[in-house]
Amino acid sequence: MGEPVVREPATRVRTVDYHSAGEPFRIVLDGLPPVPGDSVAERRAIAIGAGGSATAPRASALDEVRQLLSREPRGHAGMYGGFVVPADDAEAHLGVLFWHKDGYSTACGHGTIALGAWAVDSGLVAAPDNGVARVRIDVPSGRVTALVHRAEGRTTGVTFRNVPTRVAELKLALETSRGPVEVAVAHSGACYASVPAASLGLAVEAGQLPELTAAGREIRDLLAGSAAVSHPDDPRLSGVYGVILYDELGVDGGVLSQRNVTVFADGQIDRSPCGSGTSARLAILAAEGRLAPGEELRHESIIGTVFGGRVLAGGDPLGEGVVTEVTGTAHRTGEHLFQLEDGDDLGTGFLL
Numbered sequence: 001m002g003e004p005v006v007r008e009p010a011t012r013v014r015t016v017d018y019h020s021a022g023e024p025f026r027i028v029l030d031g032l033p034p035v036p037g038d039s040v041a042e043r044r045a046i047a048i049g050a051g052g053s054a055t056a057p058r059a060s061a062l063d064e065v066r067q068l069l070s071r072e073p074r075g076h077a078g079m080y081g082g083f084v085v086p087a088d089d090a091e092a093h094l095g096v097l098f099w100h101k102d103g104y105s106t107a108c109g110h111g112t113i114a115l116g117a118w119a120v121d122s123g124l125v126a127a128p129d130n131g132v133a134r135v136r137i138d139v140p141s142g143r144v145t146a147l148v149h150r151a152e153g154r155t156t157g158v159t160f161r162n163v164p165t166r167v168a169e170l171k172l173a174l175e176t177s178r179g180p181v182e183v184a185v186a187h188s189g190a191c192y193a194s195v196p197a198a199s200l201g202l203a204v205e206a207g208q209l210p211e212l213t214a215a216g217r218e219i220r221d222l223l224a225g226s227a228a229v230s231h232p233d234d235p236r237l238s239g240v241y242g243v244i245l246y247d248e249l250g251v252d253g254g255v256l257s258q259r260n261v262t263v264f265a266d267g268q269i270d271r272s273p274c275g276s277g278t279s280a281r282l283a284i285l286a287a288e289g290r291l292a293p294g295e296e297l298r299h300e301s302i303i304g305t306v307f308g309g310r311v312l313a314g315g316d317p318l319g320e321g322v323v324t325e326v327t328g329t330a331h332r333t334g335e336h337l338f339q340l341e342d343g344d345d346l347g348t349g350f351l352l
Helices: 040-047 056-072 109-121 206-223 275-287
Strands: 009-020 023-030 080-085 094-100 104-106 131-139 140-152 154-161 166-176 180-185 191-196 240-252 255-264 298-302 306-311 324-328 330-341
Touching: 009 056, 009 109, 009 166, 023 056, 023 109, 040 094, 056 080, 056 094, 056 330, 080 109, 094 109, 109 131, 109 140, 109 154, 109 275, 109 324, 109 330, 166 206, 166 275, 180 206, 180 275, 191 275, 206 240, 206 255, 240 275, 240 298, 255 275, 275 298, 275 306, 275 324
Parallel strands: 023 080, 094 131, 191 240, 255 298
Antiparallel strands: 009 023, 009 330, 080 094, 094 104, 131 140, 140 154, 154 324, 166 180, 180 191, 240 255, 298 306, 306 324
């Protein structure tokens, strides 16, 4: 008998994976092709094919890595992750391109929480054994900060400080297949529409997930072209990214509590309470007069995990925007060396 044939992998990609309140985040460490561009926002534009013919081959190679990691058999339709890229300048520690099965997002709060934990846990950013380390991250929507909380040499939580959040509409009337609803729209690094699930005859429960997903997709489509979803400063941040359907859970001990499910991209479901979506909810609640600066929102996900959020003093949610902070936890789930062998007919994978 001859020697067995060993097929060499054509592609190797090394990652470290985290979850933030249940939502996965896959951080790509090695195996990326060169990512052209002078800023994170420009790199994202090139990655989605807006860089012109000179950079299209590189963008295509980068997108093959996204597909490889977000599709079966190496990923799944709910996978989320980020490509670590250079920061825009020396004031930030790193840059990131956020990705999911449908493309590249402009913001990701749960991913920022995971990146903050990873940056400290890996030693990329020095941190005290007790206290807080600041990790400054350039994302397509601007510069954000992860405040990494430490106790006895361990990371115990991360607070995500977002770019300013602006409320575009509080009561935008829409006619849906489930009847008329009023939608609030806020820009928090990405554009989110919020609607009470009860106004659609629904509740934020796992058993109603197909109906919630369909409602979220319908509302996103109905808002296409609306002036409210156009970012006032940067057209690259325009268009509904996520629809937040929420339940009121009341006030306990002076803390307002809500449960939500965020339907984003092409019908993906955020397992966490959604970090940048929580920023949107905070600004809307502030604009409604229901949440004063410094007051806490307990924001629960459809799987029962929780982020805490607050609006910082200063700013105007209906004007220049407000700065929000969202606190949660991130935990490492594994380290991986993914391979794509020559001759693998499935290539970068498939989606069902």
